[in-house]
Amino acid sequence: PNRRDGALTHILLLSSGIRENEHVVFDVQEGKKLSTAHTCVTVPCVFDRTNVTGMRGYSVTFHVSPELATCSSSSIVEGDYLSRVASTQFFVTDNGGGSYTADCSILGPVCGATGSGALFSVDLSAPQPVSNPYGVITVDAVPVRDCSNHPVPAGAGGDASIGIAF
Numbered sequence: 001p002n003r004r005d006g007a008l009t010h011i012l013l014l015s016s017g018i019r020e021n022e023h024v025v026f027d028v029q030e031g032k033k034l035s036t037a038h039t040c041v042t043v044p045c046v047f048d049r050t051n052v053t054g055m056r057g058y059s060v061t062f063h064v065s066p067e068l069a070t071c072s073s074s075s076i077v078e079g080d081y082l083s084r085v086a087s088t089q090f091f092v093t094d095n096g097g098g099s100y101t102a103d104c105s106i107l108g109p110v111c112g113a114t115g116s117g118a119l120f121s122v123d124l125s126a127p128q129p130v131s132n133p134y135g136v137i138t139v140d141a142v143p144v145r146d147c148s149n150h151p152v153p154a155g156a157g158g159d160a161s162i163g164i165a166f
Helices: none
Strands: 023-026 033-035 041-048 055-064 076-078 088-096 099-106 117-125 134-141 144-146 155-157 160-165
Touching (some): 023 134, 041 055, 041 160, 055 117, 076 088, 076 099, 117 134, 134 155
Parallel strands (some): 023 155, 033 160
Antiparallel strands (some): 023 041, 055 099, 055 134, 055 144, 076 117
C-alpha cells in the first residue's frame, strides 16, 4: 500500500524482466516520524531479492522531497550488504536539489553478495517550519552488477513517506 503516515511503503515501479521480489526500497517503519523528540531519523535502503546471482556493486540514485534534508554531511552511511562478503569502497555524490547517488563495490577477487540486505542508510531531518505532515524519499535508479559486471535484475521501489509532527 502507498501510505503517507510513516508506514512502510512498497509500491513497485518495475520495468520489463524484473520480478516483483527484486527491488530496492527505503524501509520506513510504521510510527517512525520526525518530531521535536526525534529531529533526525535513520532510514535504511534495502535490497529485497531472491535472485541467487552474486552481486558485486550497486549505484542507487534517490531524492528527498523539499520537506526533508540530510542531518549532516555524513548522513549517508554504507550498510553491511556487500561489506559482509568482502572489503568495499563506498562513495556518495550530492547531485544537488535533494538528489544523491550512493555507489558501492566489492574490492578484490572475492565476490558474491546474495539474499536481501541493507545497502546504506540515510539520516533525515525536516527543516522547520514545514507545511506538509510528511516528506517523501524516492529511489530513482538502481543499476546493480554481478561479479562479471553484467546487470543483475533490480527495480526501484516506490515512494516512502516519513511523518513530520513538529
